[in-house]
Amino acid sequence: MTMDDSLKGYRGSARAKLQEMDVRVWSDVEIKTRKGTFAGIILPRAETGDDQHIVLKQRTGYNLGLHVDSIVDIQEMGYKESRYAIPESEFPVDPEKPHVTLLGTGGTIASRLDYRTGAVIPAFTPGELYGAVPELADICNMKTRKLYGIFSENMGPEQWIATAKAIEVEIAAGADGVVIGHGTDTMHHTAAILSFMVQDPPIPIVIVGSQRSSDRPSSDAALNLRCATFTAAQGNIAEVMVCMFGPTSDQYNLLHRGTRVRKMHSSHRDTFRTIGDMPLGIATPEKVIALKKDAKPRRDDRNVAIDTAFEEKVAIVYYYPNMKPDIIEALVDNEYKGIVIAGTGLGHVNRPLFGVLKKAIDKGIAVYMTVQTLWGYVQMYVYDTGRDLLDLGVVPGENLLPEVAYMKLCWVLGHTTEPEEVKRMMLTPVADEITDGEPHNGYIILQGGLPEVEEYVKNNLR
Amino acid sequence: MTMDDSLKGYRGSARAKLQEMDVRVWSDVEIKTRKGTFAGIILPRAETGDDQHIVLKQRTGYNLGLHVDSIVDIQEMGYKESRYAIPESEFPVDPEKPHVTLLGTGGTIASRLDYRTGAVIPAFTPGELYGAVPELADICNMKTRKLYGIFSENMGPEQWIATAKAIEVEIAAGADGVVIGHGTDTMHHTAAILSFMVQDPPIPIVIVGSQRSSDRPSSDAALNLRCATFTAAQGNIAEVMVCMFGPTSDQYNLLHRGTRVRKMHSSHRDTFRTIGDMPLGIATPEKVIALKKDAKPRRDDRNVAIDTAFEEKVAIVYYYPNMKPDIIEALVDNEYKGIVIAGTGLGHVNRPLFGVLKKAIDKGIAVYMTVQTLWGYVQMYVYDTGRDLLDLGVVPGENLLPEVAYMKLCWVLGHTTEPEEVKRMMLTPVADEITDGEPHNGYIILQGGLPEVEEYVKNNLR
Numbered sequence: 001m002t003m004d005d006s007l008k009g010y011r012g013s014a015r016a017k018l019q020e021m022d023v024r025v026w027s028d029v030e031i032k033t034r035k036g037t038f039a040g041i042i043l044p045r046a047e048t049g050d051d052q053h054i055v056l057k058q059r060t061g062y063n064l065g066l067h068v069d070s071i072v073d074i075q076e077m078g079y080k081e082s083r084y085a086i087p088e089s090e091f092p093v094d095p096e097k098p099h100v101t102l103l104g105t106g107g108t109i110a111s112r113l114d115y116r117t118g119a120v121i122p123a124f125t126p127g128e129l130y131g132a133v134p135e136l137a138d139i140c141n142m143k144t145r146k147l148y149g150i151f152s153e154n155m156g157p158e159q160w161i162a163t164a165k166a167i168e169v170e171i172a173a174g175a176d177g178v179v180i181g182h183g184t185d186t187m188h189h190t191a192a193i194l195s196f197m198v199q200d201p202p203i204p205i206v207i208v209g210s211q212r213s214s215d216r217p218s219s220d221a222a223l224n225l226r227c228a229t230f231t232a233a234q235g236n237i238a239e240v241m242v243c244m245f246g247p248t249s250d251q252y253n254l255l256h257r258g259t260r261v262r263k264m265h266s267s268h269r270d271t272f273r274t275i276g277d278m279p280l281g282i283a284t285p286e287k288v289i290a291l292k293k294d295a296k297p298r299r300d301d302r303n304v305a306i307d308t309a310f311e312e313k314v315a316i317v318y319y320y321p322n323m324k325p326d327i328i329e330a331l332v333d334n335e336y337k338g339i340v341i342a343g344t345g346l347g348h349v350n351r352p353l354f355g356v357l358k359k360a361i362d363k364g365i366a367v368y369m370t371v372q373t374l375w376g377y378v379q380m381y382v383y384d385t386g387r388d389l390l391d392l393g394v395v396p397g398e399n400l401l402p403e404v405a406y407m408k409l410c411w412v413l414g415h416t417t418e419p420e421e422v423k424r425m426m427l428t429p430v431a432d433e434i435t436d437g438e439p440h441n442g443y444i445i446l447q448g449g450l451p452e453v454e455e456y457v458k459n460n461l462r
Numbered sequence: 463m464t465m466d467d468s469l470k471g472y473r474g475s476a477r478a479k480l481q482e483m484d485v486r487v488w489s490d491v492e493i494k495t496r497k498g499t500f501a502g503i504i505l506p507r508a509e510t511g512d513d514q515h516i517v518l519k520q521r522t523g524y525n526l527g528l529h530v531d532s533i534v535d536i537q538e539m540g541y542k543e544s545r546y547a548i549p550e551s552e553f554p555v556d557p558e559k560p561h562v563t564l565l566g567t568g569g570t571i572a573s574r575l576d577y578r579t580g581a582v583i584p585a586f587t588p589g590e591l592y593g594a595v596p597e598l599a600d601i602c603n604m605k606t607r608k609l610y611g612i613f614s615e616n617m618g619p620e621q622w623i624a625t626a627k628a629i630e631v632e633i634a635a636g637a638d639g640v641v642i643g644h645g646t647d648t649m650h651h652t653a654a655i656l657s658f659m660v661q662d663p664p665i666p667i668v669i670v671g672s673q674r675s676s677d678r679p680s681s682d683a684a685l686n687l688r689c690a691t692f693t694a695a696q697g698n699i700a701e702v703m704v705c706m707f708g709p710t711s712d713q714y715n716l717l718h719r720g721t722r723v724r725k726m727h728s729s730h731r732d733t734f735r736t737i738g739d740m741p742l743g744i745a746t747p748e749k750v751i752a753l754k755k756d757a758k759p760r761r762d763d764r765n766v767a768i769d770t771a772f773e774e775k776v777a778i779v780y781y782y783p784n785m786k787p788d789i790i791e792a793l794v795d796n797e798y799k800g801i802v803i804a805g806t807g808l809g810h811v812n813r814p815l816f817g818v819l820k821k822a823i824d825k826g827i828a829v830y831m832t833v834q835t836l837w838g839y840v841q842m843y844v845y846d847t848g849r850d851l852l853d854l855g856v857v858p859g860e861n862l863l864p865e866v867a868y869m870k871l872c873w874v875l876g877h878t879t880e881p882e883e884v885k886r887m888m889l890t891p892v893a894d895e896i897t898d899g900e901p902h903n904g905y906i907i908l909q910g911g912l913p914e915v916e917e918y919v920k921n922n923l924r
Contacts, residue, residue: 053849065849151847153810156784185807186783266808266838315789318780318804320868321648322618327777330792342780345647346728348615376728385613387515387527406782 008044012051013068021074028078033070041080091126092137098176098233103166104146105182133222140233152183161308164197167205168306177204177232184209184263187242191258192407195240195431197308202299205240206232211269220245220269226285227253235288238298241280245269255281259404259433276375276399276438289457309414314338316406319349325356332359337417338366338409342402347371347378348385354392361393366422368395368409370402395423398434408433470506474513475530483536490540495532503542553588554599560638560695562602565628567644568611595684602695614645622652623770626659629667630768639666639694646671646725649704653720654869657702657893659770664761667702668694673731682707682731688747689715697750700760703742707731717743721866721895738837738861738900751919771876776800778868781811787818794821799879800828800871804864809833809840810847816854823855828884830857830871832864857885860896870895
């Protein structure tokens with residue numbers, strides 16, 4: 001092993017610190033820092049990582065980055081080289097099975113160590129995926145295509161448009177379903193914008209990721225990937241959706257409609273929830289059960305409307321009491337074209353903002369109201385505050401989720417800035433982003449295991 | 463009846479429209495507008511209402527304000543005068559019963575019609591409350607004190623400080639409990655700031671309101687008021703809390719700790735939810751059951767630490783993908799002292815914001831990270847983005863809810879702007895706003911009726 005390998009990926013002061021302390025990658029260490037002592041294995045880093053942190057795989061499975069300046073001492077307790085090469089075998093071809101394309105965007109799906117630490121290259125080629133999750137070959141033939149590789153919090157219109165166009169290509173090429181591997185931070189934002197950019201696809205478009213990397217015993221990576229792949233290959237729901245871990249441990253994944261889903265826990269695996277509706281369906285690696293009568297079925301044609309219009313000058317203003325007009329003032333000054341307010345209650349902000357909102361609207365900025373309660377509708381006719389905001393020209397956004405309203409306004413303003421046409425487009429549902437009503441059971445979370453789900457379907461959908 | 467009475471509260475063009483159409487208050491009408499036809503009873507208005515809207519009580523019970531300019535025609539179908547005077551009787555005095563003070567802030571509690579339409583003066587004096595909800599006299603002796611009367615979305619430090627000082631006076635005067643009537647839009651913000659301004663009260667401080675006015679069959683007003691009054695008078699939890707309708711229709715109310723509560727539905731009655739924890743307790747008009755072992759018990763002393771420090775130059779920045787630096791740039795330019803970011807995932811924003819965040823921190827602005835998932839903790843050591851933000855000086859806010867972090871940062875910066883002291887105060891819990899862990903069942907909603915609650919308490923708290 002060369003010196004390079006034993007400090008794999010470390011540069012600058014991080015590399016110097018390891019050398020000074022006479023430890024290396026895969027050393028089992030105790031690192032004493034000014035903030036406490038941490039035990040674990042020193043992980044390799046990617047070439048793209050910074051040169052200021054030493055990354056530790058802790059006993060809990062979590063990775064921890066320690067800044068070199070905070071490190072007082074490193075004690076080597078042992079050495080535990082981990083195998084992080086993925087056993088690779090050729091993905092079997094079966095002409096009888098459906099064809100799925102996996103588009104890569106940079107999220108963790110299947111890897112031996114967490115992708116975002118840069119410690120390993122994640123499983124991505126069909127051969128690697130087959131090596132890591134051989135059950136995939138029971139479901140379909142798979143091909144993979146890496147679109148780009150960034151953390152999902154850094155995604156923007158360039159990536160969203162590239163993804164929509166890639167989906168167009170895959171549909172035209174005859175794919176039976178598309179799986180998109182995606183980081184979880186902004187998975188719901190991407191699901192929303194793709195719902196507008198990829199309209200009425202004939203096949204399932206399934207966005208998937210994992211909350212815990214596949215080197216952790218509790219990883220959701222393999223199950224999520226199997227459920228998403230089955231949904232894309234053999235499921236009968238042709239919509240843009242998110243397929244992530246359900247609330248019942250490992251019994252099933254939930255399928256969330258792209259316009260009604262939100263990340264609701266920073267670390268749990270069952271973080272994605274359908275808001276204000278029932279989930280679109282559930283998925284296991286062997287079946288998909290629709291939970292809504294209006295789930296759109298798969299079609300044999302290759303028709304899809306790809307529409308990648310996008311206006312970047314749109315902001316979400318999240319209202320809080322005692323908010324001052326200066327924030328909206330800055331948006332007006334900076335030539336924003338659209339503002340989505342997440343208001344309190346039925347859609348309210350305080351009176352001191354009325355003046356600047358009028359100024360914004362007079363200047364032609366599209367201002368839409370949503371509710372920060374997340375569940376429920378904007379209703380601005382009920383109270384004086386709402387009526388006054390209506391009079392100013394603030395448009396009630398029905399039950400658009402704030403993030404979905406933001407994405408839709410970016411998309412609509414990419415087509416037109418004419419206020420009445422913007423309003424018509426904003427309030428005409430494209431992909432069920434506005435619904436006629438929210439079911440009472442859309443507020444609570446679907447509880448129970450598969451038997452309860454099947455009972456629900458029997459009582460409600462047949 | 464004089465002309466004044468038959469058009470009660472209507473001025474200007476609204477009054478002229480009613481006269482033109484030959485209808486009056488309590489007329490049962492069909493109003494044809496450019497947006498459709500609406501049926502209902504014309505309600506009286508308060509002197510403080512605007513002169514542009516006619517307010518209709520629809521068959522559904524909802525009030526609707528129609529702008530006079532949109533009205534094409536009004537057809538009178540009948541006349542249905544409603545009794546809206548509240549039967550008033552003297553609130554009985556019983557020296558054996560505890561003493562509760564009800565502080566009024568402007569929210570709907572008990573009234574014959576919705577307070578915010580201005581149609582009636584809500585029940586507020588002890589005699590009116592006794593007339594509207596006579597069961598209150600079984601619970602306590604009551605006195606009332608109106609602090610101010612504004613919609614809760616317009617509340618700010620002036621009102622919060624006045625409320626904290628009023629609580630101080632009532633505690634010193636010997637009250638056994640304080641109930642605060644409050645609009646629901648920003649009830650959780652007020653609960654959070656009062657948790658910091660009123661520390662370790664010896665008696666319950668119970669914030670209550672209603673989602674539906676007491677003239678609607680499904681109103682939660684009377685039950686909420688009875689549960690809150692019982693909690694204040696006889697309950698054994700001496701904390702700042704929210705007492706609102708529970709998720710099981712009318713079986714019980716939930717008591718939410720002031721720092722862990724959020725409005726989660728724009729219109730449902732069971733909108734308030736404890737986030738990331740079990741609710742503090744449940745309340746009925748006859749009993750209070752604590753659901754947490756750490757609920758602070760009532761004390762006999764009159765000690766309370768009132769601390770009304772407040773810095774107004776604080777903002778919440780709610781991150782969305784493709785956010786540009788200009789919004790934070792404006793906060794820096796406008797001399798803000800504190801920024802609470804609601805980031806994605808474990809506490810992330812995109813790379814283009816790093817420069818302006820560094821500029822803000824270099825200028826001495828306190829920047830704290832929270833998670834917009836609401837549930838779960840900030841964990842910025844896990845990924846490169848988080849580590850980079852830590853290096854810039856962004857402070858992880860543990861599991862502070864974004865709104866609570868905002869209120870706490872306003873309060874802390876009222877004491878000091880010295881970064882290390884701000885950080886020490888921010889991260890030292892005052893009223894359980896930061897907890898050591900979030901229970902698994904703190905993500906889901908406590909289901910079931912009273913028997914299930916009692917089963918839970920038996921299994922978990924004894």
